[in-house]
Amino acid sequence: MLGVCYYPEHWPRERWAEDARRMRECGLTYVRIGEFAWSRLEPEPGLFDFEWLDIALETLGKEGLKIVLGTPTPTPPKWLVDKYPDILAYDREGRVRNFGSRRHYTFSSETYRLETRRMVTALAQRYGQNPVVAGWQTDNEYGCHDTTRSYGPEDAKAFRAWLEVKYGHIQALNAAWGNVFWSMEYRHFGEIDLPNLAVTEANPSAWLDFYRFSSDQVAAYNQLQVEILRAHSPGRFIAHNFMGFVTDFDHFKVAQDLDVSSWDSYPLGFTDSRMPGLSDTERVFYARSGHPDVSAFHHDLYRGVKARWWVMEQQPGPVNWAYHNPSPAPGMVRLWTWEALAHGAEVVSYFRWRQFPQAQEQMHAGLNRPDFRPDVGYSEAQQVAQELQKISLPDTSKARVALVYDYEADWLYSIQPQGYSWDYTSLALNFYRALRSLGLDVDFVKPGGSLEGYALVVVPSTPIVRDATFEVFKSAMGTTVFGPRTDSKTESLNIPANLPPGKLGQLIPIKVARVESLRPGLSTTVTWEGGQYQTSVWREWVESDPQPLGGAVATPTATFEDGKGAVWQSENRHYLAFWPTQEFLTNYLGKLAQAAGIQTHALPEGLRLRRRGNLTFAFNYTADPRPLNVPEGAKLVLGNRVVEPYGVAVWKG
Amino acid sequence: MLGVCYYPEHWPRERWAEDARRMRECGLTYVRIGEFAWSRLEPEPGLFDFEWLDIALETLGKEGLKIVLGTPTPTPPKWLVDKYPDILAYDREGRVRNFGSRRHYTFSSETYRLETRRMVTALAQRYGQNPVVAGWQTDNEYGCHDTTRSYGPEDAKAFRAWLEVKYGHIQALNAAWGNVFWSMEYRHFGEIDLPNLAVTEANPSAWLDFYRFSSDQVAAYNQLQVEILRAHSPGRFIAHNFMGFVTDFDHFKVAQDLDVSSWDSYPLGFTDSRMPGLSDTERVFYARSGHPDVSAFHHDLYRGVKARWWVMEQQPGPVNWAYHNPSPAPGMVRLWTWEALAHGAEVVSYFRWRQFPQAQEQMHAGLNRPDFRPDVGYSEAQQVAQELQKISLPDTSKARVALVYDYEADWLYSIQPQGYSWDYTSLALNFYRALRSLGLDVDFVKPGGSLEGYALVVVPSTPIVRDATFEVFKSAMGTTVFGPRTDSKTESLNIPANLPPGKLGQLIPIKVARVESLRPGLSTTVTWEGGQYQTSVWREWVESDPQPLGGAVATPTATFEDGKGAVWQSENRHYLAFWPTQEFLTNYLGKLAQAAGIQTHALPEGLRLRRRGNLTFAFNYTADPRPLNVPEGAKLVLGNRVVEPYGVAVWKG
């Protein structure tokens, strides 16, 4: 189904009914509303004004539209900030982050939690049982604009309390962090400062705990909203709209309290400015379509985060916030929508109904132009709505390949990259892009999540393998490929006593005796089955454990120039002792997939496949037609056997 | 005429008479003096010491030199800063900008306005009727070192007052800025903060008003000085020396209160470090001559700012402040002087008389070396003085081409570029350089300034077209070329209700339905009269208005690859729906100029022409001789038909 984000408070009341009518005509079902409207809902302290929202909901409801009501907490009004300046966040440089845009609060502010409770309760009491309200969105894009972490006095206070709960006694913390080093020992929790603004790098264990604490604060804040909404709004789902490439908090954890995960999909902005690991040539080539894996990566991630998931905001035209903001190629709004549906999205909701000609996002397109006429996105959304009436979407089926995605890994490596080029998201994308280029469907699984039923599991890098995660790895029946640095740290960000990999050494009896990071231009060659692969960034020196437990043996299946093992295999488990390029992974994973009985397809540049139940979708992200190998007997239900430029094809069977 | 900047306070008194004598011998007429001397004029609070300045003026006057006396307000002394720390400015990061160099005050400080009044009054009373004093310079290089805008408590206070005057009621401001967006609504003016240090970008309308306010503060501060000087110094002109590439305030507006505009011309520093849009190859090629258009651009600008204009500071040798500071090629000091005179400068004044061997500018050359001997610049200045005795300069005549230059455009696009490569000065330079390469003279006109009599008008981009400006465009008889984004915003930085261009749509009946910004490497092709032009940065999708007012019709005269119109023409008006390169503009404007009866000249690299009355000047900015097409019957009054390297030629008729 399709939806749209709408801001009735931006438009004259007399226009609402026509807007609602045209939404229906376009084929939209859901309307998200209200998430930035605090100053209209409570224009003066304690003085609520719900009248306009009552009418807006009524007007939309009359056309049969269903409402996702957002809590307005991303934008506390000026009077609230002036009354309680302690709600403001601080940046890493120690400066207050002022009112004037959005997300101007810290999750650690007790005051802001009280204010949030007050506002969300009022809203939930008013609309919790409104028949038009189908669900809720908590806040908006947690963490966007680097707002997960804050460095002010409220944060320090909350961090100390969090540490005290975690460690109990200060000596436990000192031991875990290794504070004897550089005389960093604390005598009590009250002595602990935030790790920013130290003379040189602060203790990485302190940073990691601060990052975990910051992530937990998001989860706790979200839970606070969820509890109120559940209490007052039975039968409605609760969602949050996560932002792509925001990895500062654990989305799996936040989503535990939600019914629906959703994300905000801006393929062109991401391709221009946020997706790591692309060359300039790739950014230019995909400037008008978005990189073919950038949305899919997030679709698969958020389906992993929660079985029910939406695209809450879908880019409908040029945006305003990337370094460069090109216009999507004709057809791309339709293609993006279909790609989301192919990946299992319950709803794709466009952002926004109409381009608002004022303020920060005035250059962000909508389905409609500021002059009230339909924009290109409107027609393409309408086309999808019509196509959807002809195609019945089956349930999303489980993939045969799983990727273990680890937020903590991203935090840990950003704290301790050990080499400027090491970046967790880049590495995860190398694996993901390789799998996608083989035409494979991929499920994302959190560390410790069940791997049952997967024929192939890739673990790009999970530096901390907790007991539960280890047990899952141990019991996984599929072929498993572990990337470099997996299990290289204890929970406290220490090197395991017996060298990495820690527990994993029980499954693959190796020891990583030495590691190195390499500057661009300094590469090493990995030889595997006669092929040679240049790699850079990272290399490890691995010894096979002379006394493996349980008799398992690890043997090298690929070697470095100096003859040392580059890939180590022990039964169905593989360990990569270097930074694997997409090229290597395509070949290596392709072979493992085939061995595991998974059919692969060598896809040409820019063509991608995705299955949903008995439907197979093909997407062409390029300006050239792309011929398909549609299987014998399959029935095309959309598109042609040569997928048109920026086009979609779907077949059954 | 020629002049020089002189600091008697830097040199022993016994040397002043000899300096004065040698100035006269060099052929200089004017001496600027005093603008940094506060600590010598008032060494202790309230204790004025004018004795040394009395003698200095007398000494210079004895040689027949005329004085431009500067007010010493750019450098309040330490005791004043310590007494009134509220005069200090704050940077955008929220830090106080301390004493220790210059321009350490904010224009918004009421205290500093009182102190300024006190000092300027004392100075004007003392010297206002001194016969040696020919004129005044207010302060020095307003805005230099990013000092137009300040972000402290004094600025916030003044900004709120300015907003209250502008909007009257807070709801008018909320409506104009679109503050309903993101709950940014204010309840009263006292709630408004400065737009810096917000969590993410603040409202662009708030920024634009803050930039306008900051510009107005400069004008008000300058007016304060002017009023005092006028009251006490009848018959003397008042000037200010503007700094090249400082665009943070409206020089047209500040100059309304002045008699003479002047600017500080450092062609090598600007070419190395400040002129946008040059390749590294160009910066190297012109490293020793300055780019051939960098000074001319400013000459034409300041002649537009005020009919009477000077070069107050002319680079005389290597400077100290650019990233790299090469030595001018032999002859360049002479060439620069002649270029200024050709453009209509009343006086060219060198900075400075003698290199001062101490403090911040000790590596900045003067006409004389620190060892009291003449430097290269001295000889070249003297040569011009001698040549000037043989050539009588006619009045500057009006050009046939006008360029509408818009400070506000620069502010607006810096606030909302919508793509990293968009830069107003670069765009204006593309037009200007194209016109110069065609051998054309250009007048600069402010938005709303009269365009009467111009055969060709170029408007690189004026995003806000006010009523008065529109009326001028409407009544302009010449061919007019509007660059992209012209009339794309209302006064409040909103998108016009009926899409851009706003009012201009009445003259060229088009609508800009969509825009995009392009990353480097992502280009689009414009085809015009069989030629193909690669452009990047910006593209627009233009629709011709189906119901144009008054029957005018717009037709495309150039097209993009997808067949859409890239240039739209309606009668004698042209609209460019893309970022025009210099190459395109040279061809397009060349054709329009010829059609308008203006003769063009395809000049070789580095050769430039300029007319003043019946004289034509040719300048060779390269190390190679450049042959000229001197018209039949013209009489060379300087130089040869082959202009020598770094040389000048002048002919009459």
Added chain:
Amino acid sequence: MLGVCYYPEHWPRERWAEDARRMRECGLTYVRIGEFAWSRLEPEPGLFDFEWLDIALETLGKEGLKIVLGTPTPTPPKWLVDKYPDILAYDREGRVRNFGSRRHYTFSSETYRLETRRMVTALAQRYGQNPVVAGWQTDNEYGCHDTTRSYGPEDAKAFRAWLEVKYGHIQALNAAWGNVFWSMEYRHFGEIDLPNLAVTEANPSAWLDFYRFSSDQVAAYNQLQVEILRAHSPGRFIAHNFMGFVTDFDHFKVAQDLDVSSWDSYPLGFTDSRMPGLSDTERVFYARSGHPDVSAFHHDLYRGVKARWWVMEQQPGPVNWAYHNPSPAPGMVRLWTWEALAHGAEVVSYFRWRQFPQAQEQMHAGLNRPDFRPDVGYSEAQQVAQELQKISLPDTSKARVALVYDYEADWLYSIQPQGYSWDYTSLALNFYRALRSLGLDVDFVKPGGSLEGYALVVVPSTPIVRDATFEVFKSAMGTTVFGPRTDSKTESLNIPANLPPGKLGQLIPIKVARVESLRPGLSTTVTWEGGQYQTSVWREWVESDPQPLGGAVATPTATFEDGKGAVWQSENRHYLAFWPTQEFLTNYLGKLAQAAGIQTHALPEGLRLRRRGNLTFAFNYTADPRPLNVPEGAKLVLGNRVVEPYGVAVWKG
């Protein structure tokens, strides 16, 4: 001899004895200990705990190891910081530099000097006469992490006092700094602020005095520790471990109070991230060996700083702190050790005994791995220890070439580079690398240090030539080559009254009439003996003095394109009026060396020579064998006539 850095406080007590035994077995003699252990030595204010250190010393001593005991002042514990927040430093942006890593104090804090006195006295009293203690190390790596200069209130106070001592009267300071410029005059010392955070660049004379003051504060702080140690620990040497490429304070001056200078040698980290003037290609080529001159440069520097010198920390494997941290090529730990010994090191001490699996440096290798097994470095250190038993090292003999190295030059040029590419260390390295590539041994001499006995002296650039330095230059008998800008400033950072070079003009009768800095790509050609050399960065216009004192005459021996002199010679003194490349210097200095009777060797890429007494050492920094020209009759005592990759050869005679 060899040593190691050891942190018993990081390891269980029961392991100490085994560690000590294995140190002995490895062939180590010295153990540095204690320099970060304040929180263990004084866990609560005033409560000292020496018991663990007593045992550690005893345990090490039992194996015959000698102790270098470090004072723990680089890491005051948290309770001390909380008790006395005034000990914290401020960064140039005005922010406090907090606890959480190390070096979190300012040298100017009176409180911290008292606390230092308290701690060092306690330590010296306890261990000053302990027979195991052979010597002391004061603090650790002064200045590391940009900690020489601090910008807080304590620093301002101390700076004012320092200035008052230096200048006596405020008018002397005003005159020296040229404060009449820009009205920067002070009325008394209390008015002086630190030079950071001014609106634009502050007075360079103020900066230079602030840098000198900051250097003096380090020396005074070190002296404070030395005095206490001398009083309580007779017969023990006192050292400090300087950090490579830290040039913010005068190491010559600090070392005056020491017995031994030492430095911390990390060839790979330096080559990757700190050594200036290398191309990316060079950084890749030498990524695993370190640039062949980076350690030697420092060895020669610290031998110049103090006749007795150590490498206190020798890189034993990959490190953690550079941008990229590759693994050393096999053999490099041995090679680096031998290179240090060849240069005269008394002891080479590895950092650290065992990789510590926690905290900031957990990724920094040691001689042993975190799993308690020996790492590669252990074997290579042991190999050197064994080789040392067969080779008796003669005393280090004086070189025939001296390089005058000037810390103040580095400060001055960082304050006033006059062109972005000017960097003192790069220039000094150009000279040094040229000499090394000629196979020459080099002694480093401070400005004013004796040049007696040197056949060739190079002075890369000493901008301030004080009287004593001038006298040394005047009396030097060897050929002397002065680089550009030598003697270009007075002690107060003014241009000499009679133009540069100041006093040096008496020896080489020239005047530098003009200088320029050049952007990359803008080069000039120097022609010398038929060869042409492209140079960039810097050029000077030199006039020969028409009235030289004493009848000396300067003549150009190389010329620029415009025919002006590029190198000027007056008897045995040479002045380079441009930025000399390594290529030019290799040829020019090679010729001068030969003329001075010094034999040169054109060494292939990556091969280096160094003599110690009658031993000649050859080092191969490349992966390819390098044949040697071992003289007739010489006897190889280590290695072969073809030096193996990353190998060493030594011959006698």
